[in-house]
Amino acid sequence: MSGEKKTFSVSKYSKLIILAVFILALSILRPKAFLTVGNISNVLWSVSVIGIMVSGTIYVFLLGGIDLSIETLCGLTAVVIVEVVTHMGNSVGGVIVGILAALGVGALAGLLHGFVITKFKVPAFLVTFATQSVFLGLSMIITNNKIVSCTKPKLFTMIGSTWVSIILMVIIAAFSWFLLSRTVFGRRTYAVGGNATAAEISGINVAKNTILCYVISGLTTAIGGIVLASMTQQAMASTGSGYTNDVITAGVIGGVSLLGGQGTVQGAIFGAVLMGLLNNGLNLMSVPSTQAGLVKGIVIIVAVAFDAMQHADQSRKKVRKVVKKA
Amino acid sequence: TLQKTVRVDKHSPAGEGTAVGGVSNKVKVDPYTEDVKIAYIAHDLSTPNNQAWLEGIERETSSWSNITVQSFNAESSAETQVQLMADAINQKFNAIIVQCSDGTALAPSVEQAEEAGIPVITLNLDADTVHSALVMAPDYDAGRMAADKMAEQIGENGNIAIIQGVPGLHRTDNLEKGFRDTIANYPNIKIVDAQSASFEKEKAMTVMNSFLQSHPDLKGVFAINDAMAEGAALAAESAGKGGGQICIWGADGEKDALEMIENGQLSGTIYTNSWDQGSTAAKIALLMMSSEYSYNVLTETPEVIMEPVVATKDTVGTIDEKDRW
Amino acid sequence: MKKMKQTTLRRFISLGLLLVLIILFAILGGGLFFNADNFIEIVRDASVVGIVGVGVTMAIITAGIDLSTGSVMALVAMTMANIYAYTLWPIPVMIILGILVGIAAGLCNGYIIGYLHVPEFIGTLATMGIFRSLTYIIAITDDNGVIQSQPMTVYGFASLGYAAGYFYLVTIAMIVFIIVGQIVLKFTRFGTNVYAVGANKKAARLSGIKVEKTQLIVYGISGFCCAVGGIFTAARLQSATAAIGDGFEFDPIAAAVVGGVALSGGSGDVVGTLIGALFMATLKNGVLKLNMNTAYQYVIKGVIIILVVMFDSAYKAHMDRLAKERGAKEGAEE
Amino acid sequence: MSGMNEIILEAKGIYKSFSGVPVLQDVHFDVRKGEVHALMGENGAGKSTLIKIITGVYSKDAGTIEWEGKPVEINNYQDCQKLGVACIYQELSVIPPLTVAQNVFLGREPRTFGLIDYAKMNRMTQELIDRYQFPLHPATLVENLGMGQRQLIEILKGLSQNSKLLIMDEPTASLSGKEAETLFHIIETLRSEGVSVIYISHRLEEVYRLSDRLTILRDGQNAAVLNREEIVPKKVIATMIGKIVDESAGSKKMLHSDDTAPVRLEVKDLTDPADRYRHISFQVHRGEILGLGGLIGAGRTEVVRAIYGVDKAKSGEVILDGQKMNPSPKTSIAAGIGFVPEDRRSQGFIPLLSTTRNIALTNYDIIRKKGAAVSYADELAMSKKAIKDIDIRPADPDKEVGVMSGGNQQKVVLGKWLMRDLKLLIVDEPTAGIDVGAKNEIYEILENLAKQGVAIILVSSDLQELIRVSHRILVMRKGDVVKEFKNEIVTQSRVLSAGQGILDEEEAQA
């Protein structure tokens, strides 16, 4: 009922330290390759889809919910836009209709999630676990389980190009930041996630707010799907696989609590960028994939623990002892 | 270095695992008159080759209404595949076509199926036990062919890199090994980097980007499958190094890769006709279920090796439009 | 007494839903689904999930999660594979060492979560990568350094994958694990502490429960369960590969949640997880008998889960309301 | 009472700060064997923090703790138990998914062969319950119980440990007169058995009645230690809050209500779907403060929740200013109703959010917007106004409410309603855990609101408060309104007896 919220929020301060240490280390280790405009833009580009998606799914996390269907919804929307564009003869109009269709699918999926979660009080985990399977099946049915490619028109391939997708990420993150930190809706979202009963008593329509959050999550997932389709100029049922994990990880590294009520968009984006830097660093250092997990895992634990220790119950002695040891 | 030991089994194995030398309880069926069903247990049905193999199998059997094909998706997991094998045996399929995610792990299941009188035909990914047949594209040799052709294209000189898949899969490990062994014959070619992109196009774009950053003089890239090669080509293009400035090779020969070769975006791939492979596997399955012939008379799995085509801009035209999967 | 009623009734509902699922598939799939061999196979498929589920359930009850289960299974299997391949140590020694590795891995998780205060999700996600990497690093390779699967066919080990009488050994092990797990959770102080920690860490601490230590032990148990799961998996495959358990981590979590273990902590038990595991295995097995294209199977699977869970949740909400009202009344009787 | 002067626990030179903010500075505190030692101070003075340092929940920055003359290190609750110290914390430490018995014996469960013996545990709990006559059942899940009952469990837990020192941090905060009375008897018995008690409460009459000595903290420092004979109400209050408050013991009062004022709220035949209250009908006039009394579980909370619309009634009508309502929090707020829930921790505020955000939560309709953005300046101004109006401490608008002291949390919950125009304010146990100074301020606030024409429904288990503030009092018992006190002299004992179902005062006194 009144489960204790893990007091874990990455303060701006320690976030910057982690980032700085990282950039410093990489620039020393790989001076020629790392600190180039090309490489930095590559890093940002490689996390743009995650960044776009986490800007919306953060609303779900803030409610203490989760969305396991991110990857297959991403795949479904990618499939939808590519199918629409190819069926409309790779025309510019087709791209616009395709984008609208994909966004529609995303919003509808979010609506479904929100509706079932609020009306039937089903845990978000189970609902999205089920729809994950449904979306995958639908993508397979639509594509007949084949790759559908689409290399034209320019308007379509442009979406996923380096700068466009980075700018898209920035715009969506900025919009999401504004919504979350400046509007009544954002205020209410934190309240619902922090204590739904109190929020309800304060006159907030918790159900409506929840549904809206899932719709936003569906929309950004759809945008992620669109960008991903454009980047790879193709779509198939497995497009987006692995993204659920990536998006949640980015959020959690960035200080979003999966128990709800805690986290910011800028934090989540930071998490995404940190992951991108980490992958990039591992690539530049030619760490074999079999060992990448080891390095990544240790870096994540050290970074998060460093931060968590500062914010953990400072009054506890044991903690301090551990800090001293560490 | 460590020396492997040999464990001797003191117990006589009972129950499962008694395969070799035993008597198969095979029931002969006539696939052209009786109702029969074939199971296709895919490694990962969401990839284009798996789908092409399935289609090949379905094409072969579609003219007979009494033959049903049921596909199963192991979602890249050997454990799931073992469960699906057990289910297929329980359901008494008349033949099983399987791509073994892990040949060693699947061996007991394959044996058990054969033991139950169900012929097992492996497709591209072999099982470490004797069974009815293996239909495969060459892997080690494919790696060799790609290496030789690439060496020729870059003038037998320069730095190259490899984009790997997920480690531990025989076919792709062998491909890489064939490639590396052959490149070793060219003293002026150096493999400077190797990174995994997990068979995914989008990840390959990221990996390629970092190659371009750390090795600006890169002349060639060998990707273990076509999806990754396509990704590498797109990345090279957006970095202004497209159009064959970097020699990029893939393997498999799927439709999109062939088109990119025609457009000069990709330098080449090793093409095999996956549809054909699927049909061949189905043909053998039908043959095996209608014959007395049982796996326990074999000492070695019969292999059917599909002819690979080295597809480059010059040769890609020879691959007929209707053979592009 | 009231408490008994409330939980047993819920249990009957879960079992009822499982039964409905079985009847559904019996009608749609006919004899292909509804036969003894198939049921034994379903239970077998649910067994490793059930064993690992015991530890995962405890982790979830403490309001945590364990995402590293699949990787721990692989690490354990690969440890045994090395012993198998390079020594002639007896099989029981090999198994015990494997189990110790599993427990150690679990304790690592517990330390990171309890004492370094890393949130459970991110901590076990990181160790999931770490343990998988370690597995690859110690994986058996051929002379060229290419990773290989290690066959482990000696009867003393492989027989763990066989059946004893009607049931597979793994199923019997699972039943033992569920019973012991249930007893630990419901009838020991440690079990009570697990619920307390999950329900309210602060209150648990104020009540004198050592929260960190409880977490450490819970993840240690989870590591132990993973080790046993890994052993049975390797025995069934009669081999070990670095890829064992890849993508498995999700199954026990899903089983637990379907079985009524709340991710927010403090509620649920391992019998629920067992029902959840059976439910998922039945669903997986059942849709295969519908003779459908894989794509439609995914859709059907999702739709069934949503419908069942919707019913279940609505019913549970109703029950909770009744219980709450009853509690209020009890208070009113002076 | 031998050894009455023997010091059992002594804390010397205690310092503590949270993220740089000092909370305790050079605090000295000692407890003698067999005494009831009260600890008093305003909200946020540092009482709970001191207790948590003594019981090892927090570590101290400096200072020593001596137990029976010897220095001790207490690092956790187990250390406490070993010494014979039990503690009832202010933020209840009951575990909702466990049963009453499991909570009472948490960590000390009776076992046979290493397994918990539930039958024995339930039996032992039942014995305790019988001994103290608490309205509880051993096997009920705590999550199904209300605040008052949870507090009783916490008390039961503390009592069951047979300790040498029992610490109680506001044990009566959500108790009604009857249970509180039981508790006082228990405490007096314990004292006679030589058990020491540290007693923290904001209800002065309890402190006067029970305590042998009294330590007062002010702003985290020792303000005074008073012996029994020095405990004079005026002096205590003055030392505590630095000003004189009229604490005219409201145990008796002549009620006045103005029937001629227009009816603001009319409740007709309200009935609960679960039968926790039935056929409730009453009116509240403009400017009237209606008190709602009764024992724990009488159904008062349920009635006011239904009026506000958190729960739905099965039948009946709620009419505000002649307008029939379809109650829901949203429509209620829009119509001018405010509601302060009973259980502030789980229903009142959002712990992770700041004072500003909590205060603004119900008031976004009156906070200006710049385009779509909420005007931060307006929000801040509102929160600063609230902080000033009701003296919320710390006065930092960005402070997370979750880490504030209990009384200040309550002020935040109340504060948000004072920022808007209200027609009706419903307050359920509004001063639970609030210090005298602040309590008085809250009473004044309520009275001022009433003067401005706001109708107020006050649910309170604090009889003194009920009598002091109300213009008219309704007493509920087991879901029915059993008595109305109106334009007559009312005493605590009359209200109490009405709540217990004894309607005749003389009979009650006999």
Ligand SMILES: Nc1ncnc2c1ncn2[C@@H]1O[C@H](COP(=O)(O)OP(=O)(O)OP(=O)(O)O)[C@@H](O)[C@H]1O
């Ligand atoms: N965990 C914490 N982190 C930060 N500040 C804290 C914490 N606990 C208490 N404080 C601060 O310490 C001060 C003293 O709090 P404490 O709870 O001891 O007061 P109190 O005297 O018990 O008040 P009340 O009568 O309202 O319960 C308050 O200002 C509070 O905000």
Ligand SMILES: Nc1ncnc2c1ncn2[C@@H]1O[C@H](COP(=O)(O)OP(=O)(O)OP(=O)(O)O)[C@@H](O)[C@H]1O
């Ligand atoms: N936090 C809570 N969670 C669930 N139910 C609650 C909670 N708080 C109160 N209740 C409900 O309210 C009841 C206590 O309120 P009750 O109906 O007895 O009215 P009351 O007369 O105001 O009693 P009290 O003196 O305890 O406030 C509980 O039995 C419970 O049903």
Ligand SMILES: [Mg+2]
């Ligand atoms: Mg306090």
Ligand SMILES: [Mg+2]
């Ligand atoms: Mg109440």
